[in-house]
Amino acid sequence: MSGKFSEKILLYRLKTKNDPESYAKLYDTYVEQIYRFVYFKVSGREEAEDITSDVFLKAWHYVQEGRDIKNFKALLYKIARNCVIDLYRKKSSKPESYLEDQLAKGFEAGDRGAWLKKETTAIDSEQILKALKKLKQEYQEVITLRYVDELEVSEIAEIVGKGPVAVRVTIHRAITKLKTFLEE
């Protein structure tokens, strides 16, 4: 609650005073989440960093234009999603997802696979990533947003441009499909 309230204060200062420091604090709050969201969808760290920078710059311009912001976090994710789509279009080829990349490289990513040191968890995570890889993009996206980034259904709905009920249904189907792949 306090986090949300402080975010509201920052947004108020941003809208009324164009305070760069307020925006910097918002950056601190969300940079890791946006980076992770992008990282799952692109082929490498550099692309993830470039897109993340771009996301925050575009969000700033969005605020400057005085446009309506219902949820700043959802706005960032939405911009990030569009940036990734733009990247896919530029490449004009099937996107090389992080998952595919990591499966090939043995999860040398982020903290350089420190989490893999826990053997049992690593085995489970490897299975999960394989299963995730098999899911279609829509299912991968809602699962990562919901269970990795812990976004609310309403926030995911705003990001993907669907209604909350449709998102719930998609999440349910995605999880069911993921379980099916894991059982196989």
Added chain:
Amino acid sequence: MSRELKRQLNSMKHEAVKPNAEWVAKNRSLLLSQIKNTIPQKVQVSFNTRFEAVLAILMPESLVSGTVRFVAISLIVVMVAPSLYYGTVMASQESLPGENLYGAKRYAEKIQVTVVGLIGNTSDETKLHVELAKKRADETSKIINDPSKMSNVANTVADLRSEMNTISDKLDQSKNSGTMSAGDAQNIKQNTDQIKEVLQVAKNDLMAVSAGNDRTLNEVKQTKDLVQDVSMQAVEVMVTKHLEGDTSVSKAEVKAAIDSTVQTSVGEVAQSRENIAGMQTILQTAKSDVGGLVNDFKGSAMSSTTQEITNKIAVVYDKANQAVQVTDTISEEAGRKAVEVKALLGSDNLAGAVDRMKELSQASKDIETISDKTIEQTQPLIPIVQVVKDVVASGTTSSIDIVSSSVKLLTIDAIISTGTINTTSLTTLPLPKYPTSTISTTPKVQSSTPPISTH
């Protein structure tokens, strides 16, 4: 299975993918330098933006746009709608029954009654109904002589009666409760007296142009009697409250109210008696004039007609004589009661004085009914007699034929028993002045409409 799967997915957030801390810091600096270059020198932020931003802090984001819309609509409703409403209502205030805006006026009044009923007390409600009754009386006086609005008089008077019934109910309720003060009752008494005067004039105007069974005239008569009853009721409440210790009205004021009511009743009795006597004089003159014609027309075409008129005038004349005798008795009795009231007031017997006052009021109503009946019966005969006399004076056969056929068409029996003739229909015939100074088909109760203040 699901819970474990979700836990493992969540653990990826903490362990799998994290941005390089050095890059995060470097990108932060770069971002800040980029956005600082885009900030305008002087920031102009509108009130709406600030308002929405504050709302966004105080409530969920999803509600903000809805709230802003709601506030905007509310402002429109609060500022624009009332101005439209008041514009219409104010414009309709002077409207009369039968006019386009009259409906808006009545609708506004209904809202007023509902609101006062919800938030006001009995005293406020009664005052409002008195005001509305005065408005109806005022409207009646304004439309009664307007042929285009004449058809609305009956409904307007019926509405007035409805208001008076409500006031009467409130007065009844107040007898056993403290919902009304003696001052309130005094106010009702003063206003109802004004309304009664207006209705009296309306009644006289209607009697001059209408037959006795006219619906509008009957409405006015009944309502006038009701107003008189409510006035009595108000005095009664005033006395009761005063005797219970209510000091909003002094004893002198209570006595003055009773005395004034008694004097009014006595005056009305005298006026009615005078009207009946006037009709008797008219009939006596007519009887004498038409009686002479019977001899002149012996053996002619007009013989039977003049004889018939003479006979009918004689019947009405006899009735008028009886009415005079009855009214003489009532008048004497009224005089005695008035003296008694004086004595009772002198001995501070207010309750006894009120009883006498009510009896006098009833006497004035009774004698007025007799007076009205006499006028109704006499009124249709006057123009016929006048036409006959005129024909005699001209001596032309064609005129005699016209009169003969007119009189037969009018059927004298119907005229006398039901009064279905409208005297204005006869004014199309040449009617010189009837040579009798006492002729007046309008009772001489009031000569002009008294002013009635509705504010």
